[in-house]
Amino acid sequence: QQNVSLDSPINIHVTSAGGHTAEMMNIVTELQKDRFTPRYYVAALTDNMSLPKAQVYEKSLIHVEGDRETIIENAEFMQIYRSREVGQSYITAIATTLRAILHAMWLIIRIRPQVIFCNGPGTCIPLCASAFLLKVLGLGWSSIFYIESIARVKKLSLSGLLLYKLRMADQFFVQWPQLQQKYPRAQYAGRLM
């Protein structure tokens, strides 16, 4: 059990199209914002739907302070190369995976997040692997929280399986009790939706 005293940790939220984003936003909504600021949202370059959803939410949080109307924004939005697009040949995927890893590593080094939230998209693997590598080398510290998608009832996603088997996540959540029984190191704390 890790007890880290954190003062407004920088955190990354990895999102993807479809139901994933809704689940991630459910978590973000629940987080105490002053504890988790600034927030970086990361989605795949080919994903045009996730970041706008996060942007809408963050816009609703913008507050104006006093007479000076300083607009305080605590979020940034960025897109990242995917390792492999659906249907892409596995041979070209070697090169694109390498590119994705380098891009992820650069992002991690630049942002130096203290907390990473991800919930399933393949985009999170290079990011988590980079953060984990820095941890192992003693060059940085990110707590990695993985929440498996609610669509996964009996089997983990590939991302989940990788993170679970390689023990890269500090906490690994599943949303169905059947999965928690199958993967005992996972935690079941109800469903997000």
Add this chain to the structure above:
Amino acid sequence: VIDKEARRLYIMDPIQTSQSLEEKKLRNLSGYFVFHFMLWWNGEDLVKPICAVSGNLNLQVEHFTFLPSIADSIREASLVISHAGSGSIFETLRLGKPLIVVVNEDLMDNHQSELAEELAEQNHLLCAHPQTLRETVEAMDLHALQPYIPGEARPVVALINEFLGFPV
């Protein structure tokens, strides 16, 4: 018990579903629901055949490629037939609408059906394949469906805060 009053039938993302709804099935559906048939898809070439069929049946067809929020449309519906995406499923359940999920394994990963099947087992929705949609509609008892109580992120976030050493 099937409600014979004219109602709205709202079908979401029926690239898979509409191809299975041939004229015969549409005719069958219209016997129960008539009135309004809203479709949502991404291909202009699908619009014409559906409109042609619906014209024969006095069905009104509305189509759109993207809606910022489908919640308003779902609220107007008395039955929703949807693909197995988790977003569509939970948005419909959260609004308390009866839902039939059409699982098309030819077009999606297997995992997409796990959620629909689990929720069907818990009686929160009905599950069908394109080939069985018609008989599902004919045999359905929507009043037997159990309301779905939405989950929340609080327990997960509490554990995360605890792990990070924040006061919970």
